[in-house]
Every structure is written in structure tokens, then in C-alpha cells.
Amino acid sequence: MAEPLAADLRADGHTDWRAYRPLLLPPILAASLAAFDEHGYHGTTVRDIARRVGVTVPALYYHYRNKQALLVELLIGSMNAALGRCRAALEEAEETPAARFAALVECIVLYMANRAPLAFLDTEMRSLEPANRARYVAMRDELESLMHAAVRDGVALGEFTTPYPIDAGRAVITCCQAVANWYRPTGPLTPQQIADRYVQISLSTVGHTTKPTPSDM
Template sequence: MTAVDAVPTDFDWRTYPDPPIAPILAAALTHFQQDGYHGTTVRKIAAEVGLTMPTLYYHYGNKEGLLFALLDIAMDDFWAHGHACLEEAGTDVQKRFENFISSVALHYTHRRDLAMLHDESRFLGPDFRVKYLERRNMVNEVLEGLIKDGVAEGVFDVDDSHLTSLALLGMLGGILDWYRDKGPLSAADIANRYTRYAVRIVSKPAAA
């Protein structure tokens, strides 16, 4: 059982209603998307939501605090869906793998605005960065564990589960480079296709 299995949930992991984001954070998210982390000023965010600078600093400390709060929302949302997809699959090791791959792909499509901030985590200071990486690194740990489970049960044929997990996450992360919500493929279509690609990578070769 993975660490994320300890998180309870009771919703359909394939659905993505708007996450609860406070107005201050919603404004920060918009400016981070438009201007980048360094191009965004706290003064501009405060003015947009009608707050004084001291009030904003009271709630989030500084711009780094705003970024961390948004990344925390992104990871909360990811793990809620991640746990639910594993729970639905039960003990079926291939289904658990397929669902988890799909949930990562859906995070990068349905939550693209938040997911784009993962790269901005490099601007976090040491304390915030450690907290964030603990949660983000768990994604690889869970996926690697699912691959190992598949190998142990004779379902997958993988020599290096760690490198394979990193390669799969790299492939999935590429969705952010090209996905647009007005494109020809729906988020579900993309998740299904990437899941099929992932299964091919870890599956045993077909008998000659």
C-alpha cells in the first residue's frame, strides 16, 4: 500500500470541478501565468484585489508565500485524484498503474494553469522547497512502486523501475508544452492515449 492510500476521498477522480482558490491567490495565479514569477509584483496583485500591501503580507508573507500556497493547492488536488484513482482500481496492479498514469495526464490538462507552476518551484527558498518536493517526489515514488508491483506479479517487464518511472513522468510532463483546451483532443482522449503508451512501455513483449 502506497502512502497516498492513506488519504480518504469520496469523489469521481475523472471529474475536475473548479478548486477553491481565494481571490488573492487567483490574482497571483493569473499574473504568474501572464508575467512569470519574476515579472509579477506583489503590489500589482494587491491592487487587483483591493488589498493593502500589509494585508497581503499578513496572509501570505511575500510573493514566495503566494507561489507556495498555489503549489500546495495543486498538490492537494493532485493527490486527492491520485488516491481516488488507486482506490477505484482496488488490488488490480495493471488497473492501478493505468489509473495513476491517467490521473497525472488529467492533472496536466484540467489543471494546466496550476501545473505550469511546478517549474516555478525553483524560485522557492529552502524551507518551502523542501516541503513542496516532499509531496512532488511522492509522485515518482508511487509510480515506481506500481511498476515494481507489476514486475513482481509478472504483469510488467521492466529492468529499472526507477528510470522507467522518471521516463514516464517526463513523457507526461511534455503535455504542458503543447496542450490547449481548444485543441482537437479532449483531456480524456489525451489521458487515454498516454495511458496506452505507458502500458506499452512497461508490458512484456508479445510472443513471437
């Protein structure tokens, strides 16, 4: 019997897509995340996770069938949470492609910074069994498709000038996801400051054009 799914691993586990509290996971998942981060998936044993939680191995198996189930819960849950926030950001954004694009970039960077340990676990996608990997890849593809749609629409409407919309969208999302690799809470910038900078960098990447207002003419 698995532990109840934490709010931080659900698509609807937030009230404001920009707001984050400290990551709160059930003890077994928190211990698993720490162990995977420290030793990698293949270097972690179920016995090590049980020791961290302070339970016996049979007690851990009562909640999760095996180590793979723990990785799946964390990876799928993290992607669920990221997608949920991105959908909320798009619903709140103005209808223009540039506004949707900016909201996506901001949302992804905020997630990568505020949930860096979970987001960094994406590197263990290679450790998922085929069926689980297919589920995870499908969710990643959905996130990428949101970005590609915004870039494609921006080019079609003349808001973006990049001659390579697919490549530009891929470059932006890869750049945003990489924040999880280097972000540290002790750094000089807050997650919001980083997200604001990345919005500007990303808009430049896709060749965003700003139409002049009457006061500029």
C-alpha cells in the same frame, strides 16, 4: 490571516477523481497565478498582484505575509490536490499492478490537462525558499513513489517486461507531467481522450503483457 483554502487546493477537494469543474481560487490567489504565469515569480511584484485584485498592498499583506507565501499556497495546494486524486484513483483501481499503473497515469494526465495553469507552476519550484522547497519535493517524491511501486510490482509479477523499471517509471511520469506544457482547451482532444491515449502509450513503455484469454487460444 490567509484566505480560506480553496477546495481545488485540498487533497479532499473532489468527489470524483476524474471529474473537474472550472478552477476556482480566491481572488488573491487567482491574481497571483495569473501574474506568475505572465511574468514569472521573480518578474511579479506584490503591487502588481494587489492591482489585479483591486486592493491596496497593506490589504494584501493582511492575508499573506509575502509573495513567497502566495507561491507556497499555490504549489503546495496543487500538489495536495494531485496527490489526493491519485490516492483516490488507486483506491478505486483493481489490485493488479497494471490496473494501478493505468489509474495513476490517467489521473496524472487528467490533472495536468484540467489544471494546466496550476500544474505548469511547477517550473517555479526553483523559486521556493529552502524549507518550502523541501516540503514540495517531498510531496513530488511521494507521487513518484506511487508510480515506481506500481511498475516494480508489475515487473515482479510478470505483468511488465521492462528491464529498467525505475527509468521506465520516471519516463512515464515525466511524459505525463509535460501535458501541462502543451495542453490547450481549444485543441482537438478532450482531457479524457488524451489520458486514454497516454495510458496505452505508458503501458507500452513498461512492456505490458496481456495474458491470452480462453477465446484467444
